[in-house]
Amino acid sequence: MAPRLYVNIDHIATLRQQRGTRYPDPVVAAGLCELAGADGITVHLREDRRHIQERDVRLLRQTVRGVFNLEMAATDDMLAIALDVKPDFCTLVPEKRAERTTEGGLNVGVEAGTALGRVIGGLRGAGVGVSLFIDPDPEAVARSHALGVNIVELHTGYYCDAAPRSPDAARQLARLEGAARAAGNLGLRLGAGHGLDCANVGPVAALPFLEELNIGHGLVARAVMLGLDRAVSELRAAISEGARSVLTT
Numbered sequence: 001m002a003p004r005l006y007v008n009i010d011h012i013a014t015l016r017q018q019r020g021t022r023y024p025d026p027v028v029a030a031g032l033c034e035l036a037g038a039d040g041i042t043v044h045l046r047e048d049r050r051h052i053q054e055r056d057v058r059l060l061r062q063t064v065r066g067v068f069n070l071e072m073a074a075t076d077d078m079l080a081i082a083l084d085v086k087p088d089f090c091t092l093v094p095e096k097r098a099e100r101t102t103e104g105g106l107n108v109g110v111e112a113g114t115a116l117g118r119v120i121g122g123l124r125g126a127g128v129g130v131s132l133f134i135d136p137d138p139e140a141v142a143r144s145h146a147l148g149v150n151i152v153e154l155h156t157g158y159y160c161d162a163a164p165r166s167p168d169a170a171r172q173l174a175r176l177e178g179a180a181r182a183a184g185n186l187g188l189r190l191g192a193g194h195g196l197d198c199a200n201v202g203p204v205a206a207l208p209f210l211e212e213l214n215i216g217h218g219l220v221a222r223a224v225m226l227g228l229d230r231a232v233s234e235l236r237a238a239i240s241e242g243a244r245s246v247l248t249t
Helices: 008-017 026-035 054-063 077-083 111-126 138-148 157-161 166-187 201-207 216-224 228-247
Strands: 004-010 040-044 067-072 089-092 128-132 151-155 189-193 210-215
Touching: 004 067, 004 216, 004 228, 008 026, 008 166, 008 216, 026 040, 026 054, 026 151, 026 228, 040 054, 054 067, 054 077, 067 077, 077 111, 089 111, 089 138, 089 151, 128 138, 128 189, 138 166, 151 201, 157 166, 166 189, 166 201, 201 210, 201 228, 216 228
Parallel strands: 004 040, 004 210, 040 067, 067 089, 089 128, 128 151, 151 189, 189 210
Antiparallel strands: none
């Protein structure tokens, strides 16, 4: 079975915020993505509110028919919003105000355990699923499991940044596979995302134990040229083709 596709619509909101208009509306975009075959919607409510706004999160909670995944920093302010909105699950991500996009996985070391544990406990206590966005490393997977989460999302950016079909791309894909197997062996649900598009998603979709993919920028960029319906449909086809390759090897 092909992994589920959760479309990240942050950059629909980026375009809106660039001009301070009411359009394009990410809530409308979410509906179009679901009609085109997306299994769910992902948004990152950043502390600096550079794209997605609280208004978007609250409306999406009411209108998304599939899975609603809220990405957020592990802070008390974000926890309060998540507990009020109650998405299907929250993905805790590292966040730096100066970064253009998320630069790596969460620090899940011992020194980060207390802060992360408090937010994880708050979400789980309210019945909200918790995912950690981590580097593709078996040790990070094990530490995430020890923190009590039920989902991990592997950072695919290192693989996507490598030259296609290069030795580095092969090494990064092997890292992803090792982390995926570690997650599966621990009984964790497994997701992946960052930098994926139609050209590079196939090998990631074929990872063992993979259940879901979060994809945004590459899809939205393609949709600017093709439209959301076609962009989502093409990406679904690429994911399915990658997943089918597992059954034929």
